Amino acid sequence: MTFATEAFVTLLLTLLAICCEGLKYVDLSYVVSEESSHWPSVTPFSRQVVARGYTREGYWNEHYSFCMHEQTSTHLDAPCHLAEGKWSLHEIPLNHLMGPGVVIDMRDKVAGDANAELSTDDFMTWLEEHGPLPDGVIIFIRTGWSSKYENIEEYFGTEATNTSYFNFPGLSVGAAQLIVSHEAATGRRVFAVGTDAPSIDHGPSEDFKAQQTLFEANIYGIESVANLDKLPTKGFGIIAMPVKIRGGCGAPVRLLASLPEANGISSSTAATFGSQILLALTLVILNGS
Template identity: 55%
Template sequence: MTWPGSRNYERKEIAWGYKREGFWYESYEFCMAEHTGTHLDAPSHFAEGMWSLEQIPLDHLIAPGVVVDMQDKVAKDPLAELTTDDLMAWLDKHGPLPDRAIILLRTGWASRYGNKTAYFGTSTNDTNNLIFPGMSVGAAQILTSYEQVSGRKVVGVGLDAPSIDYGSSKLFPTHVELNSHNIYILENVGDMSALPATGFELIVMPMKMRSGSGGPARIIAKILDGSSVAPHLQVPPASLLVLLLFIWGL
């Protein structure tokens, strides 16, 4: 899925079958918008002169993750925003953010992915009446000032919904606030139900495109001490991996 009005993912077959010489050969071309499926918004997306996709440092893409769960709030209001009070309450409960933190908002919206009307609030490309949750600019300001206050920086923010700004937003202030501080944004992140609130590392792998304002990304969570999170998985706690993405072709 892609933002309403953007170009949909397209794939063209170039070759499929056995060659006369006897070997199999399969090849395709594809075309899509940068911000398709699970993707990363580079800081340059909403902030002039900030990092483009290929300029984001590697240690900002492999970093500690945390999950802020706002599902109960979203269940009552599909246009809910994570507020400053919500974020401060999470910090009071779970403690300070780790250095180079990537913050993930779990809204529960991932269950709607694949159904355009349910996910965007419209079946058309009209962006005037979109319905989905997001993060308030006030909460974003806490994150952009976090390094100055604590000495620990936030490098990325993501959520399992179409945009970090909620559906009714017209000026995208949360995008602007985060991107202006070289904080990237992850959107359309996959199901986070296997993740704990803290205690995991994220590996973010965007398609590396020169001067890109964003690009499709694979996101892997490595749960460091989470054997109790998924006890049915017979793997050592330090190697429990969770893939957090949606397929681009949907």
């Protein structure tokens, strides 16, 4: 790097640090382990000890091999999961993995119907009450289903592996269509839809049509999200970092929310500005290397 490039990188890093000041963070991911939630019909997480102990040279050496399905614990579903030719994990643009977040709370509806769906009316009512969605938004649907996460039978609503017996809430096809059309109507993009339930579609769905609708528009999904109860309705930033698997249709994701401390910078502003700084840093380093 030239001296000018190094100076510019230092400036960008300083600005990034300023963005992070005054923020607190919430971990929205569950731990990946042998107890992790997973689709009942697929291979659960398991691991095998490769080495664990002191070597002949006297230092500690510990590492494992593991096996699991893509959709284990808190995970990101790439659009290619249910839409042929759409983005796989490694193709999702970096700037689509971070941005402002909002929470749509449908717990009252779920209390009366375990298989309730977030409808177009519910979505429009939320917009009327809370204002327009920010550009590049990541929408979270809070169903309250996270309270059942540690019991896989309660979480999926059945002991059976047959999906026709599943019982949990989700997003309606109509609301998914409304989300997809949001950019054309407003100019503001929706990057992802997440839920604290096992799937974006509700339990009885046999064709996962809501996800198909989102994924055809390269809007990815995040399922089994933790700690939505610790987030406000809006005014926070999101960073979603899945394992970068080439051609992958899904992977566990480390999902972080950033919230402003008292008198701190707006987290949605920090997320947007921070993502721009990170992209600028990447370009500078690549061009300078």
